[in-house]
Amino acid sequence: MPGPPRDRVKGRLLRLYGALLGRFGHQRWWPGRTPYEVAVGAVLTQHTAWVNAARAIEALRSRRLLTPARVAALQVSELARVIRPAGTHRVKARRLKALTRWLLERLGERFDLMRTAPLGPLRRSLLEIPGLGPETADAILLYAVGRPVFVADAYARRVLARHRLIGPAAGYEEARAWLEAHLPSDPGLFNEFHALLVAVGKSHCRTLPHCHDCPLRPDLRGRAPAR
Ligand code: SF4
Structure with a gap:
């Protein structure tokens, strides 16, 4: 047959x-020591070369700010100042704050929940975060938590x-x-x-x-x- x-x-x-x-x-790919760092990188590299995003990540790291709790505690203006090397820093600071709020409210910093949550609803929820288009959302899903997108x-x-x-x-x-x-x-x-x-x-x-x-x-x- x-x-x-x-x-x-x-x-x-x-x-x-x-x-x-x-x-x-x-x-x-993708360089990043934690899933949160990978997600931050996905936002910071929007509309710019990776080298600029990497400089902004290094600025966050050197100030020990690369955790959801620390980013959530910052004013948008402070965050924007730190990530200035990534360009369009005020816009990206608002996006990082929105992504971080989503993470904290939805997952309580437990990124591992994103590895097993039903993919369709999870992706739709990510896409509701202001400033996260499909490319950024999918980069987070694939590179931060290993989902097949x-x-x-x-x-x-x-x-x-x-x-x-x-x-x-x-x-x-x-x-x-x-x-x-x-x-x-x-x-x-x-x-x-x-x-x-x-x-x-x-x-x-x-x-x-x-x-x-x-x-x-x-x-x-x-x-x-x-x-
Ligand atoms: S069209 Fe195909 S072969 Fe030509 S440069 Fe692009 S990828 Fe390479």
């Missing part, structure tokens, strides 16, 4: 993953669209659902694959694609990348 039809897209995605891993190696950011969507796997106008939610439908529901895989897509997005798949020495070139099968 023939088995169930094989998911060719899955095979293709896993080949892309293998090619990226072979070229770039493990990315070891794919961070389908602009880097990922650009590669997938250029390889005609998704449409050029596919938005965040469409791409996330598509990736999650075609990949094994494995947070470790999602973590590494997303980090590798960012790596190739920065090194090769930029505004103008540099396909000639890109590890994903064989997948184009002689065709030019889709526009």
Whole structure:
């Protein structure tokens, strides 16, 4: 008896993953000593390079402020002053306060509850926090607490669209659902694959694609990348 039809897209995605891993190696994302630090980093890196977010995290750490209780006790203006290196510091201070309030009220600082809570309601609740879009919420879910959500950011969507796997106008939610439908529901895989897509997005798949020495070139099968 023939088995169930094989998911060719899955095979293709896993080949892309293998090619990226072979070229770039493990990315070891996301830097952070605690789940709270990872969540703070996800907010601080919004609209800025990671190096700026890392400076703001270091400023918080050196003042021993990297706990929900300490951030909750700060005035927004004080917090903004400390995280200034991350840019748009007043906006991000309000977002960090809102995220921290949510954590304290909903989980009482027990991040481990996020590892087992039903994923759909948890994600919807995170998305209600002012200033937390899906990309930030999913980065927290995946990188802070290891839930199987794919961070389908602009880097990922650009590669997938250029390889005609998704449409050029596919938005965040469409791409996330598509990736999650075609990949094994494995947070470790999602973590590494997303980090590798960012790596190739920065090194090769930029505004103008540099396909000639890109590890994903064989997948184009002689065709030019889709526009
Ligand atoms: S640079 Fe070219 S080969 Fe590499 S991911 Fe982008 S479109 Fe694909």
